[in-house]
Amino acid sequence: MEKPRNPLPGSPDRFGEEAATHAVRTSAPDLEAGVDAIRNTLHTLGAVPGVYRMLDARDEVLYVGKAKALKNRVSNYTQVSRLPKRLQRMVAQTRNMVVVTTRSEAEALLLEAQLIKRFRPAYNVLLRDDKSFPYIALDDSGLFPKLTKHRGARRAGTHYYGPFASASAVNITLNALQKMFLLRSCSDSYMANRTRPCLLHQIRRCSAPCAGRIEPEAYAELVSDARAFLSGKSQQMQKKLGEKMSKAAEELDFELAAVLRDRLRALTAIQGAQAINAETDDIDADVIAISRSEGVACVQIFFIRSGQNWGHRSVFPSHIQGIDEADILSAFLGQFYSDLAPARLLLLDRELPEAGLISEALGTSAGYRVELRVPQRGHMKRLVEQASRNAEEAIQRRLAESVTQRRNLEALAELFALPAPPERIEIYDNSHVMGTHALGAMVVAGPEGFRKGEYRKFNMKPGDIKPGDDFAMMRAMLSRRFARLQAEDAAGEDADWPDLLLIDGGKGQLSSVLEALSELGVSDVPVVAISKGPDRNAGREQFHLPDGRTFSLPVNDPLLFFLQRLRDEAHRFAIGAHRQKRQKAMAVSSLDDVPGIGPARKKALLMHFGTARAVKAAGLDDLLKAPGISRMMAEAIYSHFHTSRK
Numbered sequence: 001m002e003k004p005r006n007p008l009p010g011s012p013d014r015f016g017e018e019a020a021t022h023a024v025r026t027s028a029p030d031l032e033a034g035v036d037a038i039r040n041t042l043h044t045l046g047a048v049p050g051v052y053r054m055l056d057a058r059d060e061v062l063y064v065g066k067a068k069a070l071k072n073r074v075s076n077y078t079q080v081s082r083l084p085k086r087l088q089r090m091v092a093q094t095r096n097m098v099v100v101t102t103r104s105e106a107e108a109l110l111l112e113a114q115l116i117k118r119f120r121p122a123y124n125v126l127l128r129d130d131k132s133f134p135y136i137a138l139d140d141s142g143l144f145p146k147l148t149k150h151r152g153a154r155r156a157g158t159h160y161y162g163p164f165a166s167a168s169a170v171n172i173t174l175n176a177l178q179k180m181f182l183l184r185s186c187s188d189s190y191m192a193n194r195t196r197p198c199l200l201h202q203i204r205r206c207s208a209p210c211a212g213r214i215e216p217e218a219y220a221e222l223v224s225d226a227r228a229f230l231s232g233k234s235q236q237m238q239k240k241l242g243e244k245m246s247k248a249a250e251e252l253d254f255e256l257a258a259v260l261r262d263r264l265r266a267l268t269a270i271q272g273a274q275a276i277n278a279e280t281d282d283i284d285a286d287v288i289a290i291s292r293s294e295g296v297a298c299v300q301i302f303f304i305r306s307g308q309n310w311g312h313r314s315v316f317p318s319h320i321q322g323i324d325e326a327d328i329l330s331a332f333l334g335q336f337y338s339d340l341a342p343a344r345l346l347l348l349d350r351e352l353p354e355a356g357l358i359s360e361a362l363g364t365s366a367g368y369r370v371e372l373r374v375p376q377r378g379h380m381k382r383l384v385e386q387a388s389r390n391a392e393e394a395i396q397r398r399l400a401e402s403v404t405q406r407r408n409l410e411a412l413a414e415l416f417a418l419p420a421p422p423e424r425i426e427i428y429d430n431s432h433v434m435g436t437h438a439l440g441a442m443v444v445a446g447p448e449g450f451r452k453g454e455y456r457k458f459n460m461k462p463g464d465i466k467p468g469d470d471f472a473m474m475r476a477m478l479s480r481r482f483a484r485l486q487a488e489d490a491a492g493e494d495a496d497w498p499d500l501l502l503i504d505g506g507k508g509q510l511s512s513v514l515e516a517l518s519e520l521g522v523s524d525v526p527v528v529a530i531s532k533g534p535d536r537n538a539g540r541e542q543f544h545l546p547d548g549r550t551f552s553l554p555v556n557d558p559l560l561f562f563l564q565r566l567r568d569e570a571h572r573f574a575i576g577a578h579r580q581k582r583q584k585a586m587a588v589s590s591l592d593d594v595p596g597i598g599p600a601r602k603k604a605l606l607m608h609f610g611t612a613r614a615v616k617a618a619g620l621d622d623l624l625k626a627p628g629i630s631r632m633m634a635e636a637i638y639s640h641f642h643t644s645r646k
Helices: 028-042 070-078 085-093 105-119 167-181 188-192 216-230 234-250 254-274 325-336 355-366 378-415 470-490 507-520 558-586 599-609 612-617 620-624 631-644
Strands: 050-055 061-067 096-101 135-139 146-150 158-161 285-293 296-305 308-315 345-348 371-373 425-433 436-446 456-459 500-504 527-531 542-544
Touching (some): 028 070, 028 085, 028 096, 050 070, 061 070, 061 105, 070 096, 105 355, 135 216, 146 167, 167 216, 167 308, 188 599, 234 254, 285 325, 308 378, 325 355, 345 378, 355 371, 378 558, 425 470, 470 507, 500 507, 500 558, 507 527, 599 612, 612 631
Parallel strands (some): 285 345, 345 371
Antiparallel strands (some): 050 096, 135 146, 135 158, 285 296, 296 308, 425 436, 436 456
């Protein structure tokens, strides 16, 4: 079986699946067919705003575009001689079009960004599909509000502060806030079942409202202080705490003075960590700059809220060959803010050709006015310059990492006698505890590093394999993976065949993998197993080849470190996926088996009784006291548990 190969190193864009790598050779018949398909659609279009999708022969989306006047914009693609080579290749692949009209060009811009994120076309600038950004949530729904980290949909009665650039940035801020304001972070059910303070109170990170160690009025003052700090009034908070500490010391209340001193220190520390510039206390903005070098573009964004730096992020768009930096930045803004609320002020490092349209579209989506500004002087200009420097430095780091990565891949090809440096490496591992919650894991690496969006989990059903049989798990996982690749090939899809398989294990795992591949008729994929070696010491790994050879690398060999990193990433992903599966199983409650008990009633019962065991042991009269539980439901619950005991 001949498997398709990815392009070898040295392609135009080393960090993204550039459109050139997807293109076919442009020929006159292809161009004519593409132009004919576009003209067929053109006859049905008017001079109205909308979004168009170009599809290839398999109805896969090649490109998503928006237009103020669809007929005028789409007609440009029929003038092939005026198009750049990149767009000529796209037209040659086009066989159909899908068009959606909108009420305005701003609405078209928003829809375009959503469709690009959904279909990830080969000829659009693309951003990596990141997880949602974390926020700090202050839940005001109860008598004692809680302060927590939050991702996902927003809830009524909760104030959100953010976004933060990363989980580490929000964790640092949250830890400091706990020291400063002593607000609880536990769940409502946990607090309701506490009778004495937990460890957080002992280390002075919670005021222990669960045990009555603070009055509601005093706790409300702490909540007000936290809200003021998160709204940017940090200097007022610093002055207030200083005055309270001095007063406590004058009254010889040294214990209270020590608590206030610790809170003041935490405030000073977080001010130092988050400070951007003394002149920026009133700024609430996203600072954005782009840099480009050697085929790589980086967009750097700083989240500044009320003068506080809530972190920054580097984004490396792909499919950027032949596209101007301003157009890349425009595409970034549309996609980046499709799921994230922008600040009211976006500070940019350059003018954009459609700045007014982007501002209108973002404002429509956010529900408030969003201003795009290119500062020319002052502290805002210095903020943009700082973002530009960070973008340039991020590119240099990425280029350096790329050189190292390619050297490692070239050394890997030489070590394992591969025909070329591998473009796609798949690493496999499995995880279980005494055979329970078993699953396999696959991670993927290439010239650009780990491709986390292509990681896969393989759940092992109890009846499929003998519990604890690592060899059978590995065989089942590889059988499923390569059977799917063969099915994709048979369906004419662009299957991602690996250039190298790395297996976490020894000769037994290697034999299981080879048997699975042999049964499927796959014989041209190189396979190497990595075992821990004697005493399972890192640095003494042994490499097992299909021909029976086993060897080790010198302890300080850079290639050994690279292979260890690949193996450890697979192990990390497998362990993490296994823990999630185990925790999900532990979260299953005996209440789930009671007919008529949905999520709302289940939550009400657990909030009232504390645990599922307490619900099970409750009498009929006790069940009737739970909110939302009728007599009929109480009798059904009581009958279910007491009948099952007989």
